[in-house]
Amino acid sequence: MAVKRKRLYRQEGVTEQMSKYKGIIFDLDGTLLNTIEDIGDSMNGVLETFNLPIYSYEEYKKKIGGGFRKLTLNSFPEKIDEETIDKALDMLYKNYDRRYLNKTRPYESIDNLLNSLVEEGIKLGVNSNKKDEYTKSLIEKFFKTIPFVKVYGERNGIPNKPDPATALEIAQLMNLNPEEVLFIGDSNTDIVTAKNAHMDSVGVLWGFRNREELCKYGASYIVSNCEEILYIVEGGKGTF
Ligand SMILES: O=C(O)COP(=O)(O)O
Numbered sequence: 001m002a003v004k005r006k007r008l009y010r011q012e013g014v015t016e017q018m019s020k021y022k023g024i025i026f027d028l029d030g031t032l033l034n035t036i037e038d039i040g041d042s043m044n045g046v047l048e049t050f051n052l053p054i055y056s057y058e059e060y061k062k063k064i065g066g067g068f069r070k071l072t073l074n075s076f077p078e079k080i081d082e083e084t085i086d087k088a089l090d091m092l093y094k095n096y097d098r099r100y101l102n103k104t105r106p107y108e109s110i111d112n113l114l115n116s117l118v119e120e121g122i123k124l125g126v127n128s129n130k131k132d133e134y135t136k137s138l139i140e141k142f143f144k145t146i147p148f149v150k151v152y153g154e155r156n157g158i159p160n161k162p163d164p165a166t167a168l169e170i171a172q173l174m175n176l177n178p179e180e181v182l183f184i185g186d187s188n189t190d191i192v193t194a195k196n197a198h199m200d201s202v203g204v205l206w207g208f209r210n211r212e213e214l215c216k217y218g219a220s221y222i223v224s225n226c227e228e229i230l231y232i233v234e235g236g237k238g239t240f
Pocket residue numbers: 027028029030064065066067068071127128129130131161
């Protein structure tokens with residue numbers, strides 16, 4: 001068990017019994033994994049083919065979060081027709097397929113966090129707007145030993161976040177009521193998803209967006225490191 005966790009666990013008045021959270025649903029991009037460079041490189045490859053200006057990784061942080069179709073729309077300087085969207089999206093997936101494991105890595109201490117949560121008996125799930133096959137493949141690659149109850153990315157016929165359908169489905173698979181589940185993400189999409197699902201939310205500051213956005217959309221907690229997530233789960237109060 002991580003030393004840091006023990007220190008937090010001892011804080012006055014904080015006991016495991018006080019926590020109402022028995023499950024956590026994580027967003028993927030910008031929360032568990034830093035995927036910005038592989039996504040940015042893939043989208044820039046598409047823009048170059050269309051002879052359009054490319055973007056920096058910082059700029060991409062504001063464009064990602066609604067799935068690749070939305071990323072495509074957000075990246076073209078002008079409104080494009082359906083045929084062009086489909087063509088660009090097809091190219092984006094081809095690029096991403098070659099690149100998605102190049103530079104993508106978990107954020108600091110995520111491994112420790114997930115292992116500590118498993119030790120505490122917290123049920124875990126993933127709800128991403130990234131295509132289901134990439135979501136599952138990345139989780140398998142980086143978190144092979146973590147027994148997620150369910151990992152879901154973008155699926156045909158199921159609306160993307162902020163629709164709560166997938167979050168609620170995962171809560172059901174955990175056999176938990178939404179109030180017992182914490183939704184953790186880095187963007188307004190995640191915070192709104194949690195609200196729509198009647199779950200409390202944690203906004204993380206190491207991802208693609210900032211405190212201002214997470215506050216504005218009403219995150220229940222805002223954290224700047226993984227220790228604070230354990231503190232919340234153990235019944236403390238977040239830094240918000
Ligand atoms: O591909 C995206 O839009 C990112 O998806 P996520 O932030 O829901 O993991």
